Amino acid sequence: MALMSDRGVAAKRGAQFSDNSPDSLLHTCIRYVVRESLDVRSVSLPHEICDLLIHVYRETHMNDRKLMSDSLPKFLSQFGANNSRVCVANFADLSISDETLESFLEEHSKSITHLNVSDCLQLTGRALTHINTALTRVVDPRRLHRTVRVIEEGPDDECRVLYTKDYSNGVITTTRDNCAVDEEVGIITDDYSLTQAMGVFDDSDFSDFKARKIGELNDIRGYDWRLSDEAMAVECDGVPAVATKRSPIPVSECDYYKPSESFSKNLGDNRIKTLEINTWQPSPLQTLIIGCAVNILPEYYKDSLEDGELSSNSYLISPLLTIRKLVLHQWSSIDWSPPYLTHIINSQMQHTLQHLDLSDGDIDDGSPLEQLRALKTLILADCPRLHLAISSIAKIKSLRCLDISATDEDWGHVYEEPNEQLALIANSLPELTRLDISGTNLAGENCEYIPGLVSRNTTPFEYLGLYNTANEAAYRRTIPAHSVSGDATEEQILTACEAYIDRVEFLERTLNDLFNCFHLETNFHDVNRALDIVLRSMSRHLHNEYIQTVATILLFNIVHSDLANHNFNFKVKRVIITKLLDTMHRHRYDFTILQNGILSLVHFDIPTDL
Known part of the structure; x- marks a missing residue:
């Protein structure tokens, strides 16, 4: 029979994508968007598809520095928050720049739940600033949160909180002397009115702050604030505040916005009264993986703990982010003297953080960890001087995994x-x-x-x-x-391979033990489990020559086993062949890997098994 015509091939290929199933849509997106750089700006895609597209891009482009320098910004620019929002942003090992990351975070600040920037070598300390600010900036004033705290410091360095006020969803909660009172004020969408509603301007000690606020608003886009007769009488350094009769400008319509403000008033007798205001929009971000992105992290913190308390700017991660999972590797001080862990654990994490991975980092005695009341998983693999922190770890009663x-x-x-x-x-x-x-x-x-x-x-x-x-x-x-x-035992080795699938040093050893076990055992029991481990190792560590060498040897033994012909269906065979071809292409100059791959491929019926 003659070969199928080009039109027939096209018709058959089109039939594969004629339905609207998720698999069909995903296949189409991956092929035309990632591989053929199809522009999909005008198409609305569900976030699951967008997340997988970024995952596929990463798998095909990671560690290709030259290619990604131009293609990555263009690829990411296709995802708009209005039509194709992203929830899982896995940029690990990609050559993403500070500018590209900032632009992406601003676009998807209210949808990202998972952010991974591990091993992104082009990122600098600016990236961490973008993460802390872009994700909490106010986009919708109806959803903004604000806290007001008034503190008084005495002559003997004594400090007490006079009161705090929290605003969200149209309700102001005032806390004074451990007593909280709610007040329904409705949704307020402009900065000045909200500050006034929270009673800041009612305090005569903060009259200068009110005047400063008016002056700042007057400077925005030539804007003048309309004042009542009372407000017109307010003076700043003897100069009356000037205003015309224009309407208040909403936060959402102007560039004026400060995530944090402070004002101090000297009351005499060595007493200082301080006003602190924080305004933000809650971020959906729950998982932050900085990993080994060493250029993002500061090498030294100037802030010390001599004053007994850190400012909000001293923390590595903003307290305004409600992080539940934090992964931070290889961060330690130059001389191991500053208490670096204190700069990681902020007040918000004490109640929300459930998973903390500080592998390869210096945690000193680990005492700040005791504050984490909700922590369930703590990973401190390869941390130096860990014996000093055992007593602190033992005080985290909520731990389930250590x-x-x-x-x-x-x-x-x-x-x-x-x-x-x-x-x-x-x-x-x-x-x-x-x-x-x-x-x-x-x-x-x-x-x-x-x-x-x-x-x-x-x-x-x-x-x-x-x-x-x-x-x-x-x-x-x-x-x-x-x-x-x-x-x-075989069971222990398989369990070890699964447990350390992401830890290269251990995985190299466990795969070698698995090969010895498979090679020496006359009756290896769980071939399917071993196959799954080998394929996952090949996929996750494609660029590691040693892992790929051992994995291809293991794969050769597996496909030669008696159980292979009976247990491997069409889909499994296709995955095996695909992984082998990927490895052989990546390590095409390595004779051992090519030899192992060819000896395994000859046992498949190609192209039928594809």
């Missing part, structure tokens, strides 16, 4: 009293269900059980990490956990 593992013996084998310190963790954290002490000496001396975890024998962990621990803890007879990562 990772204090180490890939380097210099960081892991530092516990002088391992049994007592591990017992302190086990006995002090009643909610703890997952614990990772891999690479440490916390398991204690070589015996049939783990001395520090004796109390958990009746209430075992869901997961316990014992990979590469001192004195071969993974080989002990009594291990109080339902799932264990280690190198003693």
Whole structure:
């Protein structure tokens, strides 16, 4: 039979995209938007599609610095908040600039829930400023929040809060002497009227602040504020405030907007009265992954703690962001002297932060962690001097998952009293269900059980990490956990591979152990699970030559196994072939990887299996 004509091929290909199913729409978007740079500015796309498009772009362009320098801004400019909003912005490993990030955040400030800028080498400290300000700027004045706090400082450095006022959704809540009173004022959309409604101008000590406010409003776009007879009598340094009869200008219609304002009045007798105003619009951002973007983070903080309290500008992350998950790697001071952790934990995080990853960073004694009342997951992998923070970690009663593992013996084998310190963790954290002490000496001396975890024998962990621990803890007879990562059995090795899929140092070792297990075992039981681990490793670490070498060797053994011919359906075969081709293309000059790939591909029926 003659080959199908070009028109027939086109008709068959068009039929694949003729329906309106999500899979069909996604396939079309990925092909024409990402690969063929189709402009979709006039098309309205659901946020799920937009998120996946950015994910596909990242997978195909990451680490390609030259290509992305021009294509990334153009690609991101196609997503508009009005028709194609983005919720998950994963920019890890991309060459995104400060300007491009700022423009993107301003466009999607009220839709982004997940932001990942890990390993974005072009970003600088300006990027962190954009994250803190762009995401909380007021876009809709009907949704703005404002807090007013009045503080009085005495001659003996005593400081007391006279009162606080909070405005949101048309209600002002006044708190004075631990007593809160609500007042319904309705939705207020201009700055001056809101400040007046919150009683700031009623305080005679802040009359100069009122005059300054009027002067600032007069300067905006040649704007003059219409004042009542009372307001006209207000003087600033003896000069009456001048105004004409024009209407108030709403916050949403002018460039004038200050996220934070302060004013201090000297009352005499060494007493100072301070007014603090913060105004913002709540951000939906819940996950912030800075990761290893070392250029974003400051190397040194000038602010000290000698005055006992940090200002809002001293925090790494703005207290106006309600972050639930924060990932921050490799941040430490130059000489390890400043308390850097204090600059991370702000007042908002004390109530909202549930997941904190500070791997490879210096946390000193970890005392600021004790403030995190809602924290459920704490990851401190490869943190130096971690033995100094054990007592502080043991005070976080809400913890359910704790990772204090180490890939380097210099960081892991530092516990002088391992049994007592591990017992302190086990006995002090009643909610703890997952614990990772891999690479440490916390398991204690070589015996049939783990001395520090004796109390958990009746209430075992869901997961316990014992990979590469001192004195071969993974080989002990009594291990109080339902799932264990280690190198003693096939099950432990598979669990270790899954647990450390994103940690390169550990993954290189565990994949090597998996190869030895698969190669030496006469009856390897879970081939499908091993295949899933290998494919995920190849996908996540495409540029790592060692991981790709071991993975292709493992894949060769898997496709040669007796179970492969019976368990691998059409979709699985297609994924295997695709991953092999991606790896061989990326490492096309590596003889070993090419050889492993070819030996695996010859066992497939191509193109039928595609």
